[in-house]
Amino acid sequence: MRLSRPLSWFLLAFGVxxxxxxxxxxxxxxxxxSGLAFDDAGDPTAYFWVHLLLAITSLLLGTGVGAIGLRGLRALRRESGRV
Incomplete structure (x- = not known):
């Protein structure tokens, strides 16, 4: 599959x-x-763990999407003869 230059830049920008x-x-x-992320004893709450998992998952997906965009830009550069 060949990605266009604008799409590759979009995917890379999305990752960043x-x-x-x-x-x-x-x-x-x-x-x-505010008391949502940590209770009175300073221990993490379920709110903290759920949102931390959400953030980590989003970071992993963003990294993957950005890597696809970067690979698309590198492939386009190789095709155009600029190494």
């Missing part, structure tokens, strides 16, 4: 965007003081 958003989310989750 995913990392920016979800790393920020994890940082905010870790520093949460």
């Amino acid at each position: 965007w995913s990392w920016v958003i979800w790393v920020t989310f994890i940082k905010n989750l870790w520093e949460n003081a």
Whole structure:
């Protein structure tokens, strides 16, 4: 399958965007003081674990999507003769 240049850039940008958003989310989750992420004893709650799993899954998917975009751009560069 051959990806177009705009689609490859979009996929790569999506991967980078995913990392920016979800790393920020994890940082905010870790520093949460509202009582949702950690109970009174300072232990993580179910809310914390579910959202951490969501963030990790999104990071993995974003990495995969970004890698596909990067591979598409490299393939297009090889096809055009620029090594």
